[in-house]
Amino acid sequence: MPLKKRRVKLEDIARKLNISIATVSRALDDNPRVKLSTREKVFKMAKAMGYMPNQIAKSLSSGKTNIIGVIIPRYDEPFFIEVCRGIDDYAREHNYKILISSSRNSFEFERDNLIAFERGLVDGIILSPTHETEMFTHIRSVINKGIPVVLFDNIREEVQGADHVLIDDDMASFKAVEFLIKKSKKNIAFIGGIIEKKVFQDRYKGYIKAMKKYNIPIRKELILHCKSLDREYEDVEIQQFFNNIAIQPDAVFACTDNYGLLTMKTLLRLGYKIPEEVSIIGFGDLGLGEVFVPSMTCIAQPTYEMGQKAAELLIEQFNESNDTDHPKKVIKLKTKLVLRDST
Amino acid sequence: MPLKKRRVKLEDIARKLNISIATVSRALDDNPRVKLSTREKVFKMAKAMGYMPNQIAKSLSSGKTNIIGVIIPRYDEPFFIEVCRGIDDYAREHNYKILISSSRNSFEFERDNLIAFERGLVDGIILSPTHETEMFTHIRSVINKGIPVVLFDNIREEVQGADHVLIDDDMASFKAVEFLIKKSKKNIAFIGGIIEKKVFQDRYKGYIKAMKKYNIPIRKELILHCKSLDREYEDVEIQQFFNNIAIQPDAVFACTDNYGLLTMKTLLRLGYKIPEEVSIIGFGDLGLGEVFVPSMTCIAQPTYEMGQKAAELLIEQFNESNDTDHPKKVIKLKTKLVLRDST
DNA sequence: CTGTTAGCGCTTTCAA
DNA sequence: TTGAAAGCGCTAACAG
Numbered sequence: 001m002p003l004k005k006r007r008v009k010l011e012d013i014a015r016k017l018n019i020s021i022a023t024v025s026r027a028l029d030d031n032p033r034v035k036l037s038t039r040e041k042v043f044k045m046a047k048a049m050g051y052m053p054n055q056i057a058k059s060l061s062s063g064k065t066n067i068i069g070v071i072i073p074r075y076d077e078p079f080f081i082e083v084c085r086g087i088d089d090y091a092r093e094h095n096y097k098i099l100i101s102s103s104r105n106s107f108e109f110e111r112d113n114l115i116a117f118e119r120g121l122v123d124g125i126i127l128s129p130t131h132e133t134e135m136f137t138h139i140r141s142v143i144n145k146g147i148p149v150v151l152f153d154n155i156r157e158e159v160q161g162a163d164h165v166l167i168d169d170d171m172a173s174f175k176a177v178e179f180l181i182k183k184s185k186k187n188i189a190f191i192g193g194i195i196e197k198k199v200f201q202d203r204y205k206g207y208i209k210a211m212k213k214y215n216i217p218i219r220k221e222l223i224l225h226c227k228s229l230d231r232e233y234e235d236v237e238i239q240q241f242f243n244n245i246a247i248q249p250d251a252v253f254a255c256t257d258n259y260g261l262l263t264m265k266t267l268l269r270l271g272y273k274i275p276e277e278v279s280i281i282g283f284g285d286l287g288l289g290e291v292f293v294p295s296m297t298c299i300a301q302p303t304y305e306m307g308q309k310a311a312e313l314l315i316e317q318f319n320e321s322n323d324t325d326h327p328k329k330v331i332k333l334k335t336k337l338v339l340r341d342s343t
Numbered sequence: 344m345p346l347k348k349r350r351v352k353l354e355d356i357a358r359k360l361n362i363s364i365a366t367v368s369r370a371l372d373d374n375p376r377v378k379l380s381t382r383e384k385v386f387k388m389a390k391a392m393g394y395m396p397n398q399i400a401k402s403l404s405s406g407k408t409n410i411i412g413v414i415i416p417r418y419d420e421p422f423f424i425e426v427c428r429g430i431d432d433y434a435r436e437h438n439y440k441i442l443i444s445s446s447r448n449s450f451e452f453e454r455d456n457l458i459a460f461e462r463g464l465v466d467g468i469i470l471s472p473t474h475e476t477e478m479f480t481h482i483r484s485v486i487n488k489g490i491p492v493v494l495f496d497n498i499r500e501e502v503q504g505a506d507h508v509l510i511d512d513d514m515a516s517f518k519a520v521e522f523l524i525k526k527s528k529k530n531i532a533f534i535g536g537i538i539e540k541k542v543f544q545d546r547y548k549g550y551i552k553a554m555k556k557y558n559i560p561i562r563k564e565l566i567l568h569c570k571s572l573d574r575e576y577e578d579v580e581i582q583q584f585f586n587n588i589a590i591q592p593d594a595v596f597a598c599t600d601n602y603g604l605l606t607m608k609t610l611l612r613l614g615y616k617i618p619e620e621v622s623i624i625g626f627g628d629l630g631l632g633e634v635f636v637p638s639m640t641c642i643a644q645p646t647y648e649m650g651q652k653a654a655e656l657l658i659e660q661f662n663e664s665n666d667t668d669h670p671k672k673v674i675k676l677k678t679k680l681v682l683r684d685s686t
Numbered sequence: 687c688t689g690t691t692a693g694c695g696c697t698t699t700c701a702a
Numbered sequence: 703t704t705g706a707a708a709g710c711g712c713t714a715a716c717a718g
């Protein structure tokens with residue numbers, strides 16, 4: 001077992017080779033201004049000595065960390081994880097790493113995370129605001145410091161200077177509900193999430209829009225806005241809702257996959273036949289819908305692509321000269337309805 | 344919109360206040376060796392000027408980054424995400440952030456990630472080795488550099504100098520299979536994952552051990568070691584297996600929740616009654632089993648706790664004086680069998 | 687092609 | 703109670 005020795009640094013290599021630190025640095029960069037033979041010598045020596053550059057020193061000196069900060073509202077939501085996977089894949093290809101923080105659905109945490117990132121740890125930030133986030137001063141403050149920001153998913157308000165990646169929730173929901181209506185469904189229940197959240201508002205809007213367009217009365221009794229922020233309670237809320245429902249639904253449009261599944265589970269337990277008596281559509285399409293029996297029709301979100309796109313926009317911002325204040329972009333990604341057994 | 348101005352640094356505050364940088368630094372640390380009134384002056388000025396410390400500079404100077412590197416085999420596996428959540432919660436309480444990297448089930452990536460972390464970006468590493476990981480030289484190399492390491496989950500071989508957090512897979516499986524046997528099941532199928540992976544080996548061992556103990560013949564036809572590394576193909580493999588199975592199973596022990604669910608789905612489709620004709624037990628208990636109809640009996644792993652424990656051990660290592668070579672710890676966490684409708 | 691040197695922003699001795 | 707100054711390890715401008 002070798003002794004725990006001091007890290008070897010450029011200076012050590014330089015001394016061994018009787019050349020300057022600068023030359024070693026350049027050589028390891030494979031800078032053609034260094035004689036090939038010198039470069040080779042340096043490479044060999046670096047390897048022999050087990051040299052490993054100090055990333056922190058590099059960052060301090062170069063002003064770049066090659067880290068992208070990512071802030072998501074929660075970990076236990078496949079949607080966010082899938083977005084992160086997209087970010088990570090794109091980032092890695094471009095030599096960035098990602099630092100993920102969860103805001104735990106709390107504005108305080110979100111701000112704290114942002115502040116932590118402002119301390120120079122990251123070159124830029126990708127953020128999905130929580131439903132609590134009403135003020136955007138903390139985000140603007142980051143942007144004003146010249147740190148590139150890309151927002152995704154739950155965007156209540158466009159933030160000047162940030163890029164945005166989102167989904168046309170409104171339209172997607174409209175299409176889904178329209179699909180149900182065209183199957184002659186009348187009592188279409190709506191299961192949404194906390195209405196403070198922009199995405200849920202939009203999905204609700206789409207539902208309302210479709211119902212209105214086809215002159216179907218909107219019944220309060222058929223509408224649930226879940227308030228829970230964790231799995232367990234969601235289940236309870238949905239069960240209670242259907243246990244006590246006044247009107248028998250012949251279709252349910254659920255705003256997330258999980259709501260859709262919990263709905264199916266509850267309805268099956270209550271003796272409903274799916275899809276004969278009641279059709280179900282979920283939102284997200286993150287794998288669960290496929291596994292369930294009957295499999296669930298879903299609005300498929302391009303989740304992974306969302307992450308990729310966000311990373312792409314961020315890295316573009318890195319490469320833009322800061323002087324030219326490029327107009328920021330708003331990207332809307334397309335969804336599609338994936339038909340399965342539940343409709 | 345304020346101009347994009349240069350970050351304010353200690354020097355700026357010092358100059359404004361006509362004191363030295365050192366004093367400012369100490370004051371912001373709330374160091375009692377600085378006169379209280381000075382500290383207050385500094386605090387106020389720092390706030391007024393919008394001072395934000397540069398984390399990178401701090402790290403270079405102090406030799407600590409307060410970042411924990413985490414390497415997991417994949418993102419799209421709730422198990423790992425849940426472990427990460429545990430790590431993150433514990434880490435955050437102790438003022439650490441986590442940098443998550445996926446090794447994509449590839450030894451190459453794992454090593455690359457490790458090398459990236461070796462560059463001084465992180466103070467320590469929590470790692471779950473991939474099934475491909477046979478050599479541990481890359482891990483040892485990190486440890487020899489004095490970087491604390493904690494391994495979890497898929498540990499094929501104890502690595503000197505690292506802490507380990509694991510689950511008694513062998514025993515857990517044994518208990519689950521024994522439970523089935525005591526329900527008079529004879530044709531107990533085993534659905535495992537790539538057998539190269541230590542956890543799957545152990546779960547298989549437990550199965551075999553239980554079968555042998557109760558003198559139940561072990562039938563090759565009832566054993567499947569899935570080879571796939573992604574969701575989609577897992578589904579296909581399991582379907583094929585049961586479509587062509589020679590012996591009707593009266594119980595299935597599945598090595599992951601997902602295998603369990605896919606099994607249930609396939610068996611239901613083939614017309615089996617669960618649990619009347621066939622009982623199912625899954626492994627993990629990460630939420631899916633509860634949602635499914637019928638709900639699935641599972642071996643519950645203390646996933647979140649695993650993450651917490653790993654973080655705890657790592658942070659303990661940080662605090663140990665490096666000279667005293669504390670013996671490293673191996674923690675085995677307990678599982679339990681959660682009974683639901685599938686058995 | 688290579689070396690010298692001045693930082694990057696902060697911490698921390700040592701001295702006053 | 704404060705300040706001066708030497709690093710932390712690397713980059714990059716400038717000089718030769």
